[in-house]
Amino acid sequence: MNRRDLLVTAFAAGGLGYSPLEALADSYSPRTVTITVGFAAGGAGDLATRVIADHVRLTHKIPVGRDFRPGAGGTLAADQLARAKPDGTTLSLYSASPIIVAPHLQKVPYDPLKDFTYIGSYVAIAIPFFVRSDSRLQGWDNVLEYARANPSGLRWATAAPRGVAHIATEAAFAREGVRTTFVPFSGGAEAITALLGGHIHAVVSSDYGPHLDSGSVRLLIETGPDSIPGLPDVPTFKSRGYPISIPASYGLIGPAGLPNSVIEWWQNSIRELSQTEVYQTFLRTIRGTATLQDPATFTRTVHDGYRAVGVQLAAMGLKT
Incomplete structure (x- = not known):
């Protein structure tokens, strides 16, 4: 059984109680939502997008589409998001590459510190x-x-x-x-x-x-700083003293200026997802660790990581 089948089976088995977030329904009730993905379909990023998209579709009856835009280290999807209207109809899967690394190495049409709203992360991954x-x-x-x-x-x-x-x-x-x-x-x-x-x-x-x-x-x-769950004998770049060893995660981000009602709605949806058996199946399938960061913590984590990587790359003579 492949990873997609595992999640589909988990959803079909139940465990998704209906929770309509009535308090926010009047201020944010999109007919459809698109989540852009900066990687090709079929990988871990696809699965991380699918788990939250399926949760919202099945629990809140809102169609959530996935728009795959692989290439250029994920910067194509990030650029599209930065230019989107901040109305909650276009979001993107967060990954570190186009946000924390790419802007230091190439000219990109967005500023990671100004052009995005960091909604929340929901899984840490090993690479x-x-x-x-x-x-x-x-x-x-x-x-x-x-x-x-x-x-x-x-x-x-x-x-x-x-x-x-x-x-x-x-x-x-x-x-x-x-x-x-x-x-x-x-x-x-x-x-x-x-x-x-x-x-x-x-x-x-x-x-x-x-x-x-x-x-x-x-x-x-x-390549990250932390041991892989269940595999403590696999060394890490940090343990070997290498200059770059960045924790990786997946989450949701939106364009700058996303209303608080939209941020809160998706935060609640992520929190709902985290309490389901589907989420536990997802973590086991992707071999990930739960990291439920609120917007303030997520924003601080990303901004601090961006600045730290810039310092490291400059010291290595790699920063443009």
Whole structure:
């Protein structure tokens, strides 16, 4: 059973009591909502969008569509959101790459500190570096040994070129003094297909769960600062002292100026979702950790992360 089927089965089994948020219905009752997604369909970002979209559709009877705009490290979706009307009909899935990293590396038509409303995050995720289970690269030190012995011979990919995992991994390789070859793909699913087909050596992506469960991949290191739930023996970039190790999460954001009634409505919807068995199934499927941040905390987390990454990239000579 794939990840989509797991969530569909959980929804069908019940556990979604009707809660219409009557107090806010008069001020915010959209006929439809679109959530833009900066990654290709079929990956962890798709699943994170689907779980909240399906909850709102089934619980509040509001159709929520998903608009996939992969490419450019998620910045296409972020640009679309920044230009949207702040009426609650267009939101976007939050991920760190287009908000925290990309504006430091390229010219983007939006300002992460001014052009978005940070509604709330609802899951923390791991973005590990992994190989095929039959790879001769048994551990992270083996990866570095191979890269030193074969300059530019190690071929690897991520779900989002120039995203947070890409830059963090490049920074790790630079710290170790090795040269590798990055192979761009439009999404994690495509990259993993190339990995399983033997076309590349490794992938850095949050889309590892089903493949780990099936025994087809082996995790070597986590690019973020925290250990992966249930896998304490997998080292982290932070534990190795690498310059960039950023916690990753998914959440919802809107354009700047989103009314408080809209923010509160979606916050309540996220809170409702978090109390369902569907949410627990989602966490198990995505191998995520619950992180229910309110707008103020979420905004502070994003802004602090943006500034910290800017300092790190400038120190590495990578900031534009």
